[in-house]
Amino acid sequence: xxxxxxxxxxxxxxxxxxxxxxxxxxxxxxxxxxxxxxxxxxxxxxxxxxxxxxxxxxxxxxxxxxxxxxxxxxxxxxxxxxxxxxxxxxxxxxxxxxxxxxxxxxxxxxxxxxxxxxxxxxxxxxxxxxxxxxxxxxxxxxxxxxxxxxxxxxxxxxxxxxxxxxxxxxxxxxxxxxxxxxxxxxxxxxxxxxxxxxxxxxxxxxxxxxxxxxxxxxxxxxxxxxxxxxxxxxxxxxxxxxxxxxxxxxxxxxxxxxxxxxxxxxxxxxxxxxxxxxxxxxxxxxxxxxxxxxxxxxxxxxxxxxxxxxxxxxxxxxxxxxxxxxxxxxxxxxxxxxxxxxxxxxxxxxxxxxxxxxxxxxxxxxxxxxxxxxxxxxxxxxxxxxxxxxxxxxxxxxxxxxxxxxxxxxxxxxxxxxxxxxxxxxxxxxxxxxxxxxxxxxxxxxxxxxxxxxxxxxxxxxxxxxxxxxxxxxxxxxxxxxxxxxxxxxxxxxxxxxxxxxxxxxxxxxxxxxxxxxxxxxxxxxxxxxxxxxxxxxxxxxxxxxxxxxxxxxxxxxxxxxxxxxxxxxxxxxxxxxxxxxxxxxxxxxxxxxxxxxxxxxxxxxxxxxxxxxxxxxxxxxxxxxxxxxxxxxxxxxxxxxxxxxxxxxxxxxxxxxxxxxxxxxxxxxxxxxxxxxxxxxxxxxxxxxxxxxxxxxxxxxxxxxxxxxxxxxxxxxxxxxxxxxxxxxxxxxxxxxxxxxxxxxxxxxxxxxxxxxxxxxxxxxxxxxxxxxxxxxxxxxxxxxxxxxxxxxxxxxxxxxxxxxxxxxxxxxxxxxxxxxxxxxxxxxxxxxxxxxxxxxxxxxxxxxxxxxxxxxxxxxxxxxxxxxxxxxxxxxxxxxxxxxxxxxx
Numbered sequence: 001x002x003x004x005x006x007x008x009x010x011x012x013x014x015x016x017x018x019x020x021x022x023x024x025x026x027x028x029x030x031x032x033x034x035x036x037x038x039x040x041x042x043x044x045x046x047x048x049x050x051x052x053x054x055x056x057x058x059x060x061x062x063x064x065x066x067x068x069x070x071x072x073x074x075x076x077x078x079x080x081x082x083x084x085x086x087x088x089x090x091x092x093x094x095x096x097x098x099x100x101x102x103x104x105x106x107x108x109x110x111x112x113x114x115x116x117x118x119x120x121x122x123x124x125x126x127x128x129x130x131x132x133x134x135x136x137x138x139x140x141x142x143x144x145x146x147x148x149x150x151x152x153x154x155x156x157x158x159x160x161x162x163x164x165x166x167x168x169x170x171x172x173x174x175x176x177x178x179x180x181x182x183x184x185x186x187x188x189x190x191x192x193x194x195x196x197x198x199x200x201x202x203x204x205x206x207x208x209x210x211x212x213x214x215x216x217x218x219x220x221x222x223x224x225x226x227x228x229x230x231x232x233x234x235x236x237x238x239x240x241x242x243x244x245x246x247x248x249x250x251x252x253x254x255x256x257x258x259x260x261x262x263x264x265x266x267x268x269x270x271x272x273x274x275x276x277x278x279x280x281x282x283x284x285x286x287x288x289x290x291x292x293x294x295x296x297x298x299x300x301x302x303x304x305x306x307x308x309x310x311x312x313x314x315x316x317x318x319x320x321x322x323x324x325x326x327x328x329x330x331x332x333x334x335x336x337x338x339x340x341x342x343x344x345x346x347x348x349x350x351x352x353x354x355x356x357x358x359x360x361x362x363x364x365x366x367x368x369x370x371x372x373x374x375x376x377x378x379x380x381x382x383x384x385x386x387x388x389x390x391x392x393x394x395x396x397x398x399x400x401x402x403x404x405x406x407x408x409x410x411x412x413x414x415x416x417x418x419x420x421x422x423x424x425x426x427x428x429x430x431x432x433x434x435x436x437x438x439x440x441x442x443x444x445x446x447x448x449x450x451x452x453x454x455x456x457x458x459x460x461x462x463x464x465x466x467x468x469x470x471x472x473x474x475x476x477x478x479x480x481x482x483x484x485x486x487x488x489x490x491x492x493x494x495x496x497x498x499x500x501x502x503x504x505x506x507x508x509x510x511x512x513x514x515x516x517x518x519x520x521x522x523x524x525x526x527x528x529x530x531x532x533x534x535x536x537x538x539x540x541x542x543x544x545x546x547x548x549x550x551x552x553x554x555x556x557x558x559x560x561x562x563x564x565x566x567x568x569x570x571x572x573x574x575x576x577x578x579x580x581x582x583x584x585x586x587x588x589x590x591x592x593x594x595x596x597x598x599x600x601x602x603x604x605x606x607x608x609x610x611x612x613x614x615x616x617x618x619x620x621x622x623x624x625x626x627x628x629x630x631x632x633x634x635x636x637x638x639x640x641x642x643x644x645x646x647x648x649x650x651x652x653x654x655x656x657x658x659x660x661x662x663x664x665x666x667x668x669x670x671x672x673x674x675x676x677x678x679x680x681x682x683x684x685x686x687x688x689x690x691x692x693x694x695x696x697x698x699x700x701x702x703x704x705x706x707x708x709x710x711x712x713x714x715x716x717x718x719x720x721x722x723x724x725x726x727x728x729x730x731x732x733x734x735x736x737x738x739x740x741x742x743x744x745x746x747x748x749x750x751x752x753x754x755x756x757x758x759x760x761x762x763x764x765x766x767x768x769x770x771x772x773x774x775x776x777x778x779x780x781x782x783x784x785x786x787x788x789x790x791x792x793x794x795x796x797x798x799x800x801x802x803x804x805x806x807x808x809x810x811x812x813x814x815x816x817x818x819x820x821x822x823x824x825x826x827x828x829x830x831x832x833x834x835x836x837x838x839x840x841x842x843x844x845x846x847x848x849x850x851x852x853x854x855x856x857x858x859x860x861x862x863x864x865x866x867x868x869x870x871x872x873x874x875x876x877x878x879x880x881x882x883x884x885x886x887x888x889x890x891x
Contacts, residue, residue, distance in 0.1 A: 081161070082107040083120065096122040102132075102141070108161055115157075116141025130156040143168075150174065150220050154185075175218060177201055177871040178247065181210070192218040198232070199224065199247060201871035202847035209233045209847070209869075211245060223248055247873060255280045258290060259876030266883075267326060269295035276302075284309055292373075297325040300373055315346035315360075324372040339369035360389040367411045367464065383412040398428045409464065416467055418460040420476075426453035448488050455481045457611055475535045478510040479611040496553045505544040507614070512536045512606040517593045529597050542607070543585045544615040550578035550624075567634045567644055574628035582620040589614060619662050626656035650677050665703040668693045671716055684726045691716035698791045718799075721783035732772040764849065765812060765820045765842050773811040776826075780804040805829040818844040836860065847871070 083089075087102030097120060100106070104118040106127060115129035129143035145152040145159070145166075151174035159166035168185040173192065182197035194217075198210035213226035226245035231238045248254040260275035276290030285307045292300040300322035308314040320341040327333035346360040363385045370382065390404040406419035434446040459477040466472050488500040514534040521527050557571040592603050607614045630652060637645040653675035660667045674688040693716055694701050695709045706717050782802040789796045808826035815821055820842040826835035836858060843850040850867040868878030 079109050081120070083118070085118075098122070104129075110147055111159070112146045113143060113157070113159070115143040118143075125161040126158065127161070128156070128158050152185075159187075172205065173218070175220070175224060177873045178224075179203060179207070180216070180218060180224070181207075182216075191220075194218065197226075199226070199229075199245070200847070201869055201874055204846075206235070207847070208845070212237070213245060216245075258288070261878075261880045263880060263882050265294065268298045268324075271295075292322075297323075298372075299323055311349050311351045313346060313348045313352065315344065317345075318343040320369075320373070322369065322373045324368075326372070337368050337372070339366040339373065341365045341369050341373075355395070356391070356393040358389075358391050362387040362389070362407075364407065364409070365411070367414070370411070384408070384410050400424075400426045400428070414463045414465060416460070416462055416464050420458050420460070422458075423456040424453065427451065444488075444490050447490075448486070450484065450486050453483050455612070459611055475511070477611055480508040481612045482506045482508075492551075496551060498549070498551050500549040501547075503546045503548075505546075505615075507542040507544070507610070507612050509540050509542070509607060509610055510537065512538055512540065513608060514591060514606070515593055515604055517595060517602075519596060527597060529595060540607070542589065542615055544582070545585060546580060546582050548578060548580040550576055552576040565636045567636060570632045570634070572630040574630075576624075576626050576628075578624045580620070580622045580624065582616055582622075584615070584617060584619045586615055586617070589617060621661040622658045623661065624656070624658040626654055629653040648678065650675055652676055666694055666701065668705075670719060682727060682729050684724075686722075686724045688720075688722045689718070690720040692719040692785075696785065696787070696790050700787065718783070719785055721781065723779070723781045725777070725779040727777040728774070730772065730774045732769055734769075765822065767814055767817065767820065767844070769814075771811070771813040773809070776808040776810070778804060778806050778808075803830055806835060808835060812840075820844075834858075 083098065083100060083104070083106040085100035085102060085104040089101075090099040092098070100118040100120070102116050104115055106113045106118055106120065113127065113129055116132040117130050119128045121127065129145075131139040131142040133139045139155070143152075143154050143157040145154070145157060145168075152168060152171055153173075154168040154171040156170075157166060157168045164187070166185075166187040168187070169183070171180075171182050171185040171194075173180040173182070173185070178199055178201050180192075180194060180197055180199055182194035184195045185197075186193045193215075195215060197216055198207070198212045199216070200207040200210035202208050202210070210232050211226075211229050212232050213229040216224060216226040218224050224245070224247040226247075228241065228243055229245040230241035248256060256278055258274060258276040258278055260272045262270075262272060264270050272293045274290050275293065276288060279287040279289075281287060286305060288302075288304040290302050290304075292298075292302075300320065302318065302320040304316065304318045306314075306316045318341065322339045324337050324339065326335045326337075342362060342364045344360055344362040346358070348357050348359060350357075364387055365385060385408070387407040388404055390402060392400070392402045394400045402424040404419065404422045406417075406422065408417040409415070429449045429451050431446060431449055433448055434442070438446070457477075457479055459479075460467075460472060461477070462472045482505070484504045486502040490498040490500070492498050514536055516532045516534055518530050518532065519527050520530055553575060555573040555575070557569075557573070559569040559571075561567060589606060590603050591606050592601050594601055605614060629650065631649040633647050633649055634644050635647060636643065639645075653673070655671070655673055657671045658669045660669070671691040671693070672688065673691075674686075676684075676686040678684050692701070693705055693707075695704050695706055695717065696702065706714050780803065783799045786797060786800045789798045806826055806828050808824070810824045812820060812822035822840035822842070823838065824840075825837040827833075828835050834857070837856060839852075839854045839856070841852040845867075847870055848867060849870055851865075853864040855861050855863070862883050864880070864882040866878060866880045866882075868880075869875065
């Protein structure tokens with residue numbers, strides 16, 4: 001180290017002496033002085049030295065010599081050059097050159113050069129770089145140039161600081177997601193001109209595939225343009241050629257042609273799907289126009305647009321129209337249908353307005369659109385669609401207003417439900433008796449709260465075939481509802497809560513539905529009765545008053561154990577006793593007609609199917625009792641820092657029933673027992689049982705109790721039972737690993753479509769997990785009273801039973817580091833059939849990928865085979881062969 005210091009001091013001395021004695025010739029160099037700034041000399045390990053060349057004398061020298069000002073030459077470099085090397089640096093002061101060896105690095109402006117050998121010529125402002133060959137002739141440390149994010153690898157390189165021009169031999173340049181190979185590359189005016197090159201997205205020096213060309217121009221951050229080009233695989237030219245090549249190289253949006261996919265459909269012929277053009281209009285809005293063309297005459301056109309405005313809103317819009325021709329022309333099987341789809345999803349940013357918010361979700365399709373033009377199996381199977389647009393606002397966080405338009409349709413039944421509009425208004429909860437300047441604890445009456453809310457709606461329920469008829473809109477259901485709830489909470493000591501509420505409800509309906517009875521005689525001469533609905537536009541106000549008072553508390557039980565793994569059992573019981581009173585305030589809600597065939601008088605409600613329901617026609621006085629239960633245990637655990645852990649056995653078990661003091665008969669209601677539990681975070685159990693205290697006969701429930709009918713042996717009989725059990729369990733390498741891996745899984749780039757036409761995922765699998773197996777088990781059992789049994793019908797059982805019992809297995813396994821096999825299947829124990837079964841094979845081909853999807857049987861039967869380039873810049877370079885469920889469907 002001592003000799004190194006002496007060597008450097010000698011160099012500094014010679015340099016300073018040269019400044020004082022050297023006489024420069026009268027040319028451009030006479031106006032330029034290169035000084036060595038001793039304040040930035042870096043004696044780093046490995047004899048690496050970093051110099052900074054300046055255009056003036058360093059500040060450290062101002063004390064020993066006068067400050068001199070020199071006029072710079074036009075050819076002088078404008079910015080600092082920083083360089084270092086791991087092995088050694090040799091400076092030739094006379095020739096004004098520097099030689100850097102082994103892991104050399106030069107920085108100038110936005111240019112960074114790394115190589116094992118770099119030669120800097122300060123006289124001509126140029127540098128030369130190359131690798132170094134060892135004794136066996138193997139070259140290592142080849143130049144790597146990085147300029148403004150563009151990476152260039154080559155065998156040798158020359159670059160001029162002043163003109164920013166360079167000449168590179170045998171270069172590999174990184175441009176976006178692609179790589180450009182060239183025998184010679186010249187850089188002029190920030191552009192590269194390549195001779196005898198190839199473009200690829202494979203990062204190997206000998207790529208698996210490339211597009212070969214003779215000449216090309218690269219404009220960084222914009223585009224790559226080539227002359228005649230052809231596709232080559234593993235260095236073998238193919239017959240696939242193009243007269244010129246154009247490759248987008250922008251980091252943001254760019255417009256371009258969308259290449260279609262090709263396949264053959266048994267029902268519609270040879271298909272070109274997805275042919276179109278993408279418009280990258282701006283960073284806020286884009287537009288995609290595509291078309292599907294089938295050789296048998298069917299076609300479809302789609303327009304999609306996404307928009308986003310920061311701090312304002314975002315959304316997407318899709319408009320589609322399709323003409324579908326099915327069957328052979330001039331035959332009875334031929335059909336022609338026109339279908340369209342309107343989709344709009346709009347979300348307002350919460351920062352846009354503090355009190356007003358608008359959102360929209362519109363999804364409207366014609367009845368057979370997704371039958372002939374689905375983009376996935378889920379579209380084909382979906383029958384119900386809903387749309388809604390809503391506007392909400394508030395004033396001083398006190399008054400709230402909401403307005404919504406809604407549309408629901410079922411493409412299978414044809415039912416349509418429209419809300420035009422639905423309006424909600426409410427005020428925030430108020431404490432009318434609370435003191436403004438309160439001191440001390442609040443009095444009980446200060447906690448009294450009162451609210452107000454109103455609903456207004458205009459509903460149309462009809463069939464899609466009748467939607468455009470004027471009569472349908474004239475007979476819409478218009479209704480209003482106003483509610484004023486008053487709540488009185490009282491705390492009794494520390495253990496009891498006594499809550500009393502009074503709720504007044506007013507319903508206003510603008511129509512009544514009468515029924516006329518008439519008789520008709522059929523072709524067999526049998527007389528039958530016909531009920532005809534008569535719509536009457538009139539105004540009716542219905543009122544409802546509900547008084548409820550409830551007493552509630554909690555009781556805690558704790559059982560502790562000193563021995564064994566079970567440490568404690570905790571039981572929380574929540575009993576509640578309440579009483580409610582509902583007086584009958586309304587009259588003339590019912591009407592009657594005479595059945596002329598049977599002679600009986602039939603009573604019906606004038607407001608059947610009303611939007612907000614109807615009040616009770618009789619006065620009710622109900623006593624309700626319920627007992628809720630929560631059970632947890634505490635067990636020993638070596639994994640928890642406290643030494644124990646809690647396990648919930650029953651999240652909730654509730655017993656409830658009620659008694660009507662004013663009922664003419666059967667005052668007792670059903671005894672209901674319901675509960676749920678989640679065990680081991682994977683097993684979910686829920687159940688409900690209803691026990692009836694009264695017996696049944698051929699007319700239904702009667703006033704005779706089970707206690708009386710069974711000679712005081714039973715109190716209840718089983719009426720309904722519902723049991724649901726669900727289990728989801730995943731087994732993979734992490735389950736058996738004692739340590740949690742800190743490695744993040746490799747982020748996969750999503751493809752354009754998340755699912756293919758078979759409903760299978762097209763995302764790249766996760767190879768970081770070598771295998772995974774998921775079991776999904778579902779059991780549901782439903783038992784209800786069968787009234788037909790009490791009518792002594794033959795072969796009828798006492799209860800109607802429904803059962804669902806299925807198991808599904810989903811898994812994947814990495815056969816090698818590049819092969820992945822996925823599968824999904826299951827079994828229905830009730831129908832004794834296999835459920836949806838599929839196989840998915842994925843092969844990582846480095847810069848390409850291949851996947852095969854197969855559904856061997858069932859409604860979604862089909863297969864799909866795809867091989868494509870991974871990089872999105874060449875996403876249309878692919879081959880697709882498929883036969884999906886539409887080819888097997890019977891239209």
